[in-house]
Amino acid sequence: MSGGLVFSAAVAAYAVASAMGLYRMRSRLFRPGVVQFAAFVGALALHTWYLMMRGAEVRRCPVTTPADIMVFVAWSLAVAYVVVGPVYRFTIPGVLTAPLVALLLLASLAFPSVAGPAKGEVSAAVEFHASSSLLAYGALGLACVTGLFYLIHDHCIRAKRFQAWFDNLPSLHELGRVNRDLMLYGLGLMSVGIISGFFTPGGVNAAKTISFVMMWALYAALLLASATDRISGRRTALLSSLLFAAMILSFWTFSLARGGMGQGP
Amino acid sequence: MELVCLGISHHDAHVSVRERLALSPGEIERALGWLRDRAGLSGAAILSTCNRAEFYAVAEPATDFRGMLGGLFDMLRRPSPHEIGQLRSLVGAEVVAHLFRVAAGLDSMVVGETEILGQVKQAYEESHRAGxxxxxxxxxxxxxxxxxxxxRHRTEVTRGGVSVAAVAVELAEKIFGSLxxxxxxxIGAGDTGEKTAKAMFSRGxxxxxxTNRTFERAVELADRLGGTxxxxxxxxxxxxxxxxxxxxxxxxxxxxREEELGDVLRRRGRRPLFLIDLSVPRGIDPGMARHDEVYLYNVDDLQGIADQHLAIRRSAVASAEEILGRHAAEFSAWREAERRRREGGGWGAVGPGQ
Incomplete structure (x- = not known):
């Protein structure tokens, strides 16, 4: 089976899961139905298969072109959806994961997917470093989305205005917990990414490493402050979103400075 | 065989009348056993709640179901209420439409209340148990x-609490999830606070x-609630x-008051704190809402939300009626098919008792 066919099948399965999720949302049902969840898991399996095929094709972890990176980030979002658990899956952000992943896959088609020559030496260490870092981006991205939903819900409660759509959001307590869990998951992956970066051939990019370590420290400090009730849930959610925005900004800055996507984050 | 319903509800009778027709669970069991054996009836169910007393039957057209209910009260050794003669009578499709409205909460005192569905289910189970x-x-x-x-799933007819206590509980669940x-x-051992606390206890x-100015009253209420x-x-x-x-x-x-709580608030950290002010004049300094972890609602806020919910429920009644109409049509089609099957005398035709 060709990679294009597997890719198309994955997009179609995500689209089915999206359509079913959005249809159920009309009836205020956020918990995925059995068929819907099966479609999502099937789509994820196809998605994984495509990444493996793509990896075999380019002979490295497929994170070297903008298109590949989008496909990989979409995959990390899909994995997080399955891994994080019901509290996330049964909510509006959970319902919106399948459409977001499908859109990212479709958007990746706008970029050329042919991998150019690797800018650095291709090695397992580089690929491991790049893939764990991208998975960290996925988890922290979801933490950011959950944080934004926390802020919306918090605003509705304080403003005493309730929209029907947001009525079915989980409690602030649960959103806060998922937000922290995702940050913790992302922090773990970031640690792996940072440590593995020191073992890549050609050494580390000092500026990039310092920026990544600073982000790691800020996330760690935020988690610690939140766990010890030193800052409110609202500030935790706000800071998790701002930190992710800062991370994305620094990623693009380094990418632009290097004149392309190079070896990933 | 015809569907028949005789009954009264809060729409047409005072509680003093409804209580004369209300039956206890034990009486319902005996009554259903008695009705089951009456000639001309093939089925019966009794829905007895604080807001309604309704007697459902599947009866031959000539059956005097009203007269039968008089005999039923005699059998139960209860004075036969003269209101039996004034019970609202529904027949055929009217019964179907009525029961569907009742089960969906559209006929309730508070539109969309969900307790009635459980009571209708209980009425059916009692009938089923009694054969x-x-x-x-x-x-x-x-x-x-x-x-x-x-x-319930497709409309907003059951959406949100419609009392101050229910709204307070919903808000607490929006903040803390499980209670x-x-x-x-x-603070205060009066009725309003007690109702709100009880509503919260009912959710775990x-x-x-x-605490209360008169400590003895605080102790009494704490005992009733199981608190301190x-x-x-x-x-x-x-x-x-x-x-x-x-x-x-x-x-x-x-x-x-904010100025008296600074030290305590610092010590408790930034855990969420939900302040519910049911007092008039207000019992909580509005300045408390400035704290990041504090969510403050006063009685007007809560009543406003309850009123909004009620308005939303009422506006959803029309779409609820449409859904009920579709189900009623399906039921009528089924009855018609059953009637044809019986007339055709085909395999599986049901007996006259059906």
Whole structure:
């Protein structure tokens, strides 16, 4: 089976899961139905298969072109959806994961997917470093989305205005917990990414490493402050979103400075 | 065989009349056994709640069901209420439409209340247990349950609490999720606070501390709630362990004041604190809302939300009626098919008792 066919099948399965999720949302049902969840898991399996095929094709972890990176980030979002658990899956952000992943896959088609020559030496260490870092981006991205939903819900409660759509959001307590869990998951992956970066051939990019370590420290400090009730849930959610925005900004800055996507984050 | 319903509800009878027709669970069991054996009836069910007393039957057209109910009360050795003669009578499709509306909560005192569906289910189960649920009644009630479930899922007719206490509980759940780990401090031992605390306990609240100007009243209420009482001078320290504070006093000045709680708030960290002010004049300093972790609602806020919910429920009635109409049409089609099958004398034709 060709990679294009597997890719198309994955997009179609995500689209089915999206359509079913959005249809159920009309009836205020956020918990995925059995068929819907099966479609999502099937789509994820196809998605994984495509990444493996793509990896075999380019002979490295497929994170070297903008298109590949989008496909990989979409995959990390899909994995997080399955891994994080019901509290996330049964909510509006959970319902919106399948459409977001499908859109990212479709958007990746706008970029050329042919991998150019690797800018650095291709090695397992580089690929491991790049893939764990991208998975960290996925988890922290979801933490950011959950944080934004926390802020919306918090605003509705304080403003005493309730929209029907947001009525079915989980409690602030649960959103806060998922937000922290995702940050913790992302922090773990970031640690792996940072440590593995020191073992890549050609050494580390000092500026990039310092920026990544600073982000790691800020996330760690935020988690610690939140766990010890030193800052409110609202500030935790706000800071998790701002930190992710800062991370994305620094990623693009380094990418632009290097004149392309190079070896990933 | 015809579907028949005789009944009264809060729409047409005072509680003093309804109570004369209400039956206890034991009486319902005996009544269904008695009705099951009456000639001319193939099925019966009784729905007896504080707001309605309704007697459903599948009867031959010539059956005097009203007269039968007189005999039923005699059998129960209860004075036969003269209101039996004034019971509202529904026949055929009217019964179907009525039961569907009742099960969906559209006929309730508070539109969209959900307790009635459980009561209708109980009425059916009692009939089934007593051997009084014939095929038609079985189908009728099952259709009513399906219709009510669809109304609940597809419309907003059951959306949100419509009392101050219910809204307070919903808000607490929006903040804390389950209340199983939450503790409440209740300032004031009056009726309003008690109702709110009880509503929270019904949703699994972990514990309550009650304080009041008259300490004895705080102790009495704490005993009723299963909580503890503390003197008014000591309640502030309870904030260290509390998640919710309900203030329902008639004090002329706010009892929860920001300047007196600074130290306690610092010590309790940034855990969320839900302040519910049910007092008039207000019992909580509005400045408390400035704190990041504090969510403050007063009685007007809560009543406003309850009113909004009620308006939303009422506006959803038309779409609920559409759903019920579709289910009623399906039930009628089924009855028609059954009638044709019986007339055709085909295999599986049901007996006259069906």
């Amino acid at each position: 009084a649920a014939c095929k038609v009644l079985h189908r009728l009630f099952q259709s009513a349950f399906r219709a009510a479930k669809e109304v 199983a780990a939450c503790r409440v401090v209740l 609240l972990r514990g309550a501390v009650v 009482a503390v003197p008014l001078s000591e309640w502030r320290w309870e904030l260290l362990f509390a998640d919710i504070v309900v203030v329902a006093t008639s004090a002329e000045q706010a009892v929860v």
